[in-house]
Every structure is written in structure tokens, then in C-alpha cells.
Amino acid sequence: MQVDAAGEVDRMPDMTEATSYYPANRPPEPDDQPFRDGDREAGFEITGNFRRFSQRDDMFCRAFWDDTVRSKESLEFFRGHGGKAKPRRGEGFQQKDFALRNAAWTVADDYADRNRPRGLREGFQDPQEPRYPPVDQKVPVDSPAEMAAEIKRIARLFGADLAGITDFDERWLYASRAEYKTFEDKPNDLPDGLTSVIVMAHGMDHGLVQSYPSALAGAAVGKGYSGEAATVAQLSQYIRNLGYQAVASMNDTALVIPLAIKAGLGEYGRNQMVITPEFGPRVRFSKIFTDLPLRHDGPRRFGVTEFCAICSRCADACPPKALPHGPPAEGGANRSAIQGVRKWTADCEKCFGYWAKMRSDCAICMRVCPFNKDFSRWQMRLARRLAGTGLRRLMLWLDIKLGYGGRRKPGQWWQSLREGT
Ligand code: B12
Ligand code: SF4
Ligand code: SF4
Numbered sequence: 001m002q003v004d005a006a007g008e009v010d011r012m013p014d015m016t017e018a019t020s021y022y023p024a025n026r027p028p029e030p031d032d033q034p035f036r037d038g039d040r041e042a043g044f045e046i047t048g049n050f051r052r053f054s055q056r057d058d059m060f061c062r063a064f065w066d067d068t069v070r071s072k073e074s075l076e077f078f079r080g081h082g083g084k085a086k087p088r089r090g091e092g093f094q095q096k097d098f099a100l101r102n103a104a105w106t107v108a109d110d111y112a113d114r115n116r117p118r119g120l121r122e123g124f125q126d127p128q129e130p131r132y133p134p135v136d137q138k139v140p141v142d143s144p145a146e147m148a149a150e151i152k153r154i155a156r157l158f159g160a161d162l163a164g165i166t167d168f169d170e171r172w173l174y175a176s177r178a179e180y181k182t183f184e185d186k187p188n189d190l191p192d193g194l195t196s197v198i199v200m201a202h203g204m205d206h207g208l209v210q211s212y213p214s215a216l217a218g219a220a221v222g223k224g225y226s227g228e229a230a231t232v233a234q235l236s237q238y239i240r241n242l243g244y245q246a247v248a249s250m251n252d253t254a255l256v257i258p259l260a261i262k263a264g265l266g267e268y269g270r271n272q273m274v275i276t277p278e279f280g281p282r283v284r285f286s287k288i289f290t291d292l293p294l295r296h297d298g299p300r301r302f303g304v305t306e307f308c309a310i311c312s313r314c315a316d317a318c319p320p321k322a323l324p325h326g327p328p329a330e331g332g333a334n335r336s337a338i339q340g341v342r343k344w345t346a347d348c349e350k351c352f353g354y355w356a357k358m359r360s361d362c363a364i365c366m367r368v369c370p371f372n373k374d375f376s377r378w379q380m381r382l383a384r385r386l387a388g389t390g391l392r393r394l395m396l397w398l399d400i401k402l403g404y405g406g407r408r409k410p411g412q413w414w415q416s417l418r419e420g421t
Contacts, residue, residue: 036169042261042299043268047330050340052175053255055125056183057335059352065183069349073356080359081105085215092214092410093360101215101360104222108250111229121180123229123250127289130248131237138243145295151198151235158234159227160200160286162278164263164297168194168289172255188253191245196294198235199256199263201276201283202227206374207416209282210408212367213319215360217410224284225250232286244292255338256285264297267304270344271314271323271365275304277384280371303388304371308344311396313405314365322350323365368405370396 039046055061062069063078080086085098111122120126141147148165155163176185208220232248239246247253257274260266265285266276273281277300315323323346331339333347355361366372370387373380387395399405 045342047340053338054176055174056178059348061178077356077359092216097216101218104219107226108229125180128248134240135243141293144293148295159231161203162201164265165294166262172258193291194289198288199260200286203279204282211410212363214410228286236288247289249287264300270308272346275371281366307392313368317368320350320354322347370399
């Protein structure tokens with residue numbers, strides 16, 4: 001399938017026009033439910049203003065081409081991820097903290113850089129280039145359900161913590177990719193005939209996430225991306241070796257949050273993240289687009305929407321006040337928000353502005369979330385169950401009273417590393 005710079009999709013309805021996804025391609029009437037099959041179960045609310053999102057409008061891209069976002073600080077933020085970190089005195093921002101964070105990014109950076117001479121930034125603006133193309137001979141698939149179960153087991157073998165499968169829904173493809181040097185639109189090319197998306201999650205280190213804000217905590221992000229890069233490379237090659245198409249993707253090519261929700265990995269939260277039953281919001285997602293016949297999963301609800309309706313810990317704790325306190329709404333504060341989806345939406349200019357000021361990423365909204373727990377402990381699993389019931393207000397009160405979500409000093413993290421605890 002080809003998607004050109006204007007977001008036009010050949011062989012498929014033009015999803016940039018609202019009318020194309022209304023029943024029978026007619027303008028919306030008051031009683032219309034402009035959902036696709038499965039949207040309601042996933043909790044998606046799509047309106048007549050829907051427009052596919054262009055990658056060049058996300059904050060990372062705008063930080064290079066948009067003078068209202070680009071600054072000395074934002075450029076230093078990016079430089080600091082390479083070999084040019086500027087350690088400072090504050091705990092969590094010293095040489096060892098940046099050293100660990102940047103080391104954790106190494107594998108993801110290697111993939112991102114390996115085809116730069118060919119104009120690609122793999123994993124972030126372009127999908128990974130296949131090592132070898134699909135073999136000519138296709139392995140027959142008698143049971144898409146069995147193949148789906150096998151693929152999920154192999155995803156885990158190659159390092160993913162969670163895997164789910166959903167349909168290839170082009171609404172969540174970027175209308176165009178951003179060219180890595182000029183940040184101009186370029187086509188979001190994909191092979192023909194894709195039918196499924198395998199969405200994977202890598203759990204992030206709990207102790208490191210507890211130390212946000214710090215450069216040290218960013219090691220959990222780098223480790224996640226490096227893990228993703230290796231996992232999608234291996235699993236996609238396995239599928240190509242079976243004779244099918246498989247496009248390995250990290251942050252590039254599509255919005256992963258709606259795909260992860262549809263693939264049954266978790267529910268959407270006020271902090272703009274998918275909250276999984278296994279790790280809460282503490283995961284990083286990657287994906288593979290394929291035509292391998294696979295059974296699709298359905299969304300799973302466990303009470304997150306209802307809990308977020310009575311909770312605002314993420315919004316309260318966000319230093320630049322980038323997260324919403326009210327109910328889900330359409331649109332956003334600026335061009336970095338998708339149009340025509342009613343959901344909780346952050347003001348990401350404020351969010352990224354804080355990162356630039358800190359010269360380091362932030363995830364305080366992940367740290368403080370009551371679903372950010374170590375669910376290997378039975379007590380936490382019990383708390384999660386109760387949070388999904390009418391006792392949610394009590395659980396929220398207890399969470400705050402018992403001091404969960406507080407910052408762990410980066411020095412304590414280094415101390416526990418030394419002590420092996
Ligand atoms: C660009 C980007 C950012 C930008 C902000 C997004 C923006 N508007 O530009 C910045 C740099 C600020 C950022 C910050 C963070 N990010 Co970020 N980000 C992305 C990235 C690469 C692209 C998203 C995008 O294009 N957004 C632009 C438009 C669409 O944004 P939007 O309208 O506000 O929509 C957001 C959500 O509402 C949701 N969404 C979009 N469409 C729809 C449709 C429906 C129906 C629903 C329910 C949701 C939904 O996804 C969007 C995520 O930004 C994604 C990976 C990916 N390809 O999806 C990771 C990603 C969303 N980020 C992630 C994370 C974890 C973070 C941080 C915690 C940073 C960190 N240290 O880890 C913070 C959290 C900030 C916050 N509370 O939102 C994770 C989320 C994991 C999870 N558990 O869900 C992702 C998926 C990366 C990954 N590999 O896992 N991020
Ligand atoms: S990452 Fe930090 S700045 Fe951004 S929304 Fe979350 S708490 Fe706020
Ligand atoms: S902190 Fe509270 S409101 Fe925010 S995502 Fe977590 S549960 Fe929802």
C-alpha cells in the first residue's frame with residue numbers, strides 16, 4: 001500500500017475525508033456512530049473532524065523544523081543523547097547518570113544510524129530495513145489462531161514482555177513520514193496486502209522509573225528502545241523466512257497507542273499512555289505490520305477509564321501542567337494533536353518544553369500513576385483488582401496515604417545497585 005504526502009491511500013478509501021468512514025460514505029447525521037467495528041469496545045470516540053496525523057507535526061520533529069519549539073535548550077537535549085552530554089551537579093544528572101542512560105540507548109542508536117547515508121532514521125522516522133526479503137516459498141497456515149499463539153511465544157523468546165495482534169487499521173498510520181534531514185513530508189510507503197499488526201511491549205525498569213526526573217531514569221527508556229530494536233528485527237525476519245511480509249517498526253510509521261489498545265494490551269489513561277495490567281503504564285511499544293494469517297485479539301478493559309475519571313495524580317504532578325484535568329475532549333492545544341478523536345490529550349509543547357529545560361526526558365506522569373506498581377507482588381495484584389471495582393476511591397486514597405508514586409533519589413538507586421538489592 002502507498003500513502004502519499006497528502007495522506008492519499010491507493011486501493012483504499014481516502015481516510016483524510018471524514019465522509020469516507022461514515023456508513024455508506026455519506027455525511028454524518030445526528031444519530032450516526034462514526035465508529036469502526038471494535039471501536040466502541042476499545043473505548044474509541046472518533047468524530048467527523050477526523051484527520052490522519054502527519055509525523056512531521058509530532059514534538060520530536062517540530063523540535064527541528066519549527067522555530068516556536070526549537071531552541072538552544074532543545075538542541076542540547078538531543079546532543080546530550082549522543083556523546084555530548086553535559087553532566088551537572090544535581091543528583092541524577094552527573095556523569096555516571098548520563099553514561100548509563102546513553103549506554104542503554106546504544107543498540108537503538110546503532111539501528112537508527114546504520115542507513116543514514118541512504119536517508120533513513122530506522123525505528124524513529126523510518127521502519128527497519130529488512131535484513132533479507134521474504135522467501136519465495138510460503139509456509140502454509142492452516143490455523144491463524146495457532147499461528148498467532150506461536151508468534152506471541154516467539155515474540156517473548158526474542159525479548160518482548162507482552163504481545164497482542166490487531167487488524168491493519170490505516171487510520172493510525174501517519175499520513176506521511178518526516179524526512180530525517182529536512183523534516184518535510186515523504187510517503188509512508190508499506191508493502192501491499194498487509195492485514196495485521198503485532199504489537200509488543202517491553203516492561204521498563206521499576207526502580208529507574210521511580211527516579212524521575214533524572215538523566216539516570218532515562219536508562220529505562222534507552223533499554224526499552226534497544227530491546228525493541230533487537231526484538232522487531234528478529235521477529236520480522238522470522239516471518240519473512242516463513243515467506244510473508246513483515247515490516248519492523250518502533251516509533252515510526254504509525255501511532256501505536258490505539259493499535260496497542262485494540263490488540264488487547266491495555267487501556268488508555270489520562271496520562272496519555274496505555275496502562276497494561278502487567279506493568280501499568282511502565283512499558284514501551286513496538287510493532288510489526290504483516291500479511292501472515294493471524295487471529296486478532298480484542299480490547300481488554302480492567303477499570304482504567306473509570307479510575308482515571310476520579311484520579312488526577314498525573315495531571316497534578318506534571319511540572320509544566322501539560323495534562324488535562326477534565327473529561328476527554330476533541331483536538332488539542334496545538335498542531336501536535338490528532339484531530340477528530342475525543343480523548344485525554346496533553347499540551348505537548350509544554351511537556352517537551354520541560355524536557356528541554358531539564359536537558360533530559362521526563363515521565364513523572366508514569367511514575368506517580370497508581371497503576372505503576374510491581375505486580376509480581378500479590379498485594380499489588382490485589383490492589384489492582386480492587387481499583388477496578390466500586391472501591392476505587394478508597395484505593396486512590398490509600399495509594400496517596402501510603403506514599404506510592406514518590407520519587408526515589410537517584411543516589412539510592414546507585415546504592416541499591418552496589419548492595420545488589
Ligand atoms: C512524539 C511522541 C512524544 C512527544 C509528545 C507527543 C506529541 N503530541 O508530539 C513527547 C516528546 C512530548 C512525548 C512524551 C512522552 N512519551 Co511519547 N511518544 C511520541 C511518539 C514517538 C509519537 C506520538 C505522536 O505522533 N503523537 C502526536 C499526536 C497523535 O498526539 P496526540 O493527539 O496527543 O495523541 C497521543 C495520545 O492521545 C495517543 N493517541 C493518538 N491517537 C489516538 C487515538 C485514540 C483512539 C486513542 C485512545 C489515543 C490516541 O497517542 C499519542 C501519543 O503522543 C509515540 C510513539 C508512537 N509512534 O505512537 C511515543 C509514545 C506515545 N511515548 C511514550 C512515552 C512513555 C512518553 C513519555 C512518558 C516519555 C518517557 N520518558 O518515556 C512522555 C509522556 C508524555 C505524555 N504524558 O503524553 C510511549 C507510551 C507508552 C505507553 N505506555 O503508552 C510511546 C508509545 C513510545 C513507545 N515506544 O512506547 N512523546
Ligand atoms: S512527561 Fe513530564 S512534563 Fe510531560 S506530561 Fe508527563 S509529567 Fe508532564
Ligand atoms: S495517575 Fe490517575 S488519572 Fe493519571 S493515568 Fe494514572 S490512574 Fe489515570
